[in-house]
Amino acid sequence: MVLTATQRALAAPVPAPPARHRRKRATVGCAALVAGVLAGTGMSAPPAEAASVQRSAAAVTGPGTIFVANAGGSNGAGGTGLGSVSVYRPGATGNARPEVVITAGVNGPNDLAFDPSGNLWVSDGGSGTVVEYSRAELAKASPVPTVTISPATGTGGIAFWPSGDLWVGSNKGVVVEFTKGQLGESGSPVPKVTITAPAQCSLASDRSGDLWVGNMGPNVSEWAKAQLAKSGSQGPRVTIFSTSLNSPCRPAFDSAGDLWAANYNGDTVVEFAKAQLAKSGSLAPRVTVTPKPFLSNPADVSFDLTGDLWVTDPGNESVVELSKAQLAKSGSPAPAKAIDGPATGLNWPWSIAIEP
Numbered sequence: 500m501v502l503t504a505t506q507r508a509l510a511a512p513v514p515a516p517p518a519r520h521r522r523k524r525a526t527v528g529c530a531a532l533v534a535g536v537l538a539g540t541g542m543s544a545p546p547a548e549a550a551s552v553q554r555s556a557a558a559v560t561g562p563g564t565i566f567v568a569n570a571g572g573s574n575g576a577g578g579t580g581l582g583s584v585s586v587y588r589p590g591a592t593g594n595a596r597p598e599v600v601i602t603a604g605v606n607g608p609n610d611l612a613f614d615p616s617g618n619l620w621v622s623d624g625g626s627g628t629v630v631e632y633s634r635a636e637l638a639k640a641s642p643v644p645t646v647t648i649s650p651a652t653g654t655g656g657i658a659f660w661p662s663g664d665l666w667v668g669s670n671k672g673v674v675v676e677f678t679k680g681q682l683g684e685s686g687s688p689v690p691k692v693t694i695t696a697p698a699q700c701s702l703a704s705d706r707s708g709d710l711w712v713g714n715m716g717p718n719v720s721e722w723a724k725a726q727l728a729k730s731g732s733q734g735p736r737v738t739i740f741s742t743s744l745n746s747p748c749r750p751a752f753d754s755a756g757d758l759w760a761a762n763y764n765g766d767t768v769v770e771f772a773k774a775q776l777a778k779s780g781s782l783a784p785r786v787t788v789t790p791k792p793f794l795s796n797p798a799d800v801s802f803d804l805t806g807d808l809w810v811t812d813p814g815n816e817s818v819v820e821l822s823k824a825q826l827a828k829s830g831s832p833a834p835a836k837a838i839d840g841p842a843t844g845l846n847w848p849w850s851i852a853i854e855p
Contacts, residue, residue, distance in 0.1 A: 559598045560637045561854065563589030563804055565838075566619060567811065567818055568608035568850040582607045582625055585844055586637075589803075592820075594840025604630045604644035610701050610749065610799075611852035612657045614665070614682075618645075619852070622654045622667065629654055629667060631682070647685045650675060652693075656701030656749055660708055664691075668702050668712065676727065694722060695732035701749030701799070701850075706756060709736075713747045713760055721776070740781045743769050749850070751800045751808075753826075757785075761797035761810055768797060768810060768821070789831045790819060803853045807835065811848040815839070818848055 565587040582605050585597040607625025614620060619632045631646040652675055655668035663679030675690035696712060697720075703711045708724035712735070720735035739758075745765030750758050756773035769784035795814025802808055806823040817839035825832045838845065 559586070559588050560634070561589075564854040565589065565591060565809065565818070566611055566852045566854065567838075567845065567848045568611050568621065569845060570609065570813070570847040570849040571607055571625075582623070583844075583846070584608060584611070584619075584621060585848075587838060587843075590836070591838050592836040593838070594842045595838055596842045597844055599640055599642070600844060601632065601642050603641065604628075604632075604647065609654070609849055610656045611850045612659055612665075613852055613855055614659050615661055615663050617855065619854075620657060620659075620665070622657045624654055627653050629657060629665070646682060648677065648682065649687045650677075650690070651687060652690075656713070658702035658704045658710065660704055666702055666704070666710055668696070672697065674702065674710065674712070674722075692727060693730045694727060696720075696722070696735075703750045703752065705752050705758075711750050711758070713750050716746065717741065717744045719744065719747055719750055719758070719760060737776060738779045739771060739776065740779075741769075741771075741784060742781075743767070743784050743787060748798050749800070751802055753802055753808075754806060759800050759808060759826075761794075761800050763796050763798055766794045766797065768794070768800060768808070770826070786826065787829045788821060788826065790821065790834050791831045792833075794819070798848075799850045801851045801853050804855070809851050809853060811851045813847045813849060816845045816848065817843075818845065818851060 567585045569583045569585060571582045584601040584605055586599045587595055587597055605621060606623055608621050609624045610622040612620050617634045619637060621630050623630060627649065629648045630644040632642045633645040636642040636645055650667055652669040652671050652673050655670055658666045665677045665682060666674055668674050672695060674694045674696045676692040677688055678691050681688040697714055701713050705711060710722045710727060712720045718738050718740045721737040723736045726733050726736060744762060746763040747760035748763050750760045752758055758771045758776060759768060761768050768788045770786040771782060772785045775782055794810065794812050797810050798813050799811045800808055808821045808826055810819050812819055817837050819834035820836040822835040825835065
């Protein structure tokens, strides 16, 4: 997909899909783009409007809770349309209303990740920051950031190592590492490591500590943990090409170490077995799933505690769940569940994280 000059100018652009895919609110793509431009100028949501999307009761939080980053647009739940994070109960389905909508500190979120302590971090392209919401804040009705990091390189995908170190991608062609100690307070710390890499859509770390990068091209690349020990311009150890990869965004790993990715421009979810990831090459995925009704520009995937896969679907403004059994072989199954409808407030749902 060719990005416009305006999109390329955004700190961390979230591409809009072709018009033929938009199903419910035809103006969402343009509105999301306008919201991103406003976010880049530092304009934020009016406090009174932001408050209107908050629930009065304390937010539900705990294992299996679903967090969805809304990139922006006109919000069906009455929000401001400048980006938010919606929180749903474990196993939510249908026209489910979010338990809480996080707006404080969020302008144009493009990635979510939990650190090893269970705190939620949001990469916010609208403000060029990475913000933390502690576990204690997530239990409140109106969570506010506890730490705000402002990388000089900008923000993109984020991923944590088990040590608590944070990797942050950027559309400036680098990936940077911040140590756990640097994340204890707000500021603009100097990265411990800076690695030259292509502009990224998002990041994921496997069990070995290798870093995988999904981008808006037909490949997924891996930097081995040993390559990440010091700054440099070393290329990836492994690059997986495939005619079945079409703008894969953040990859995710299942319990067996197999890699899954959503194809933003392909309307499919694909899996490469762990054994296929050992060396570079042009590969056919072991499994290709094309849910029916079709996905429209799926952007992110995340596994829950049962091994089911959740997929954000910006083009349809929904989030769908594929059961572990549906992932066992290629096919076109109907999603096991879908969070979909005007009460959900989903508004260009871009990234998803399931609380561990």
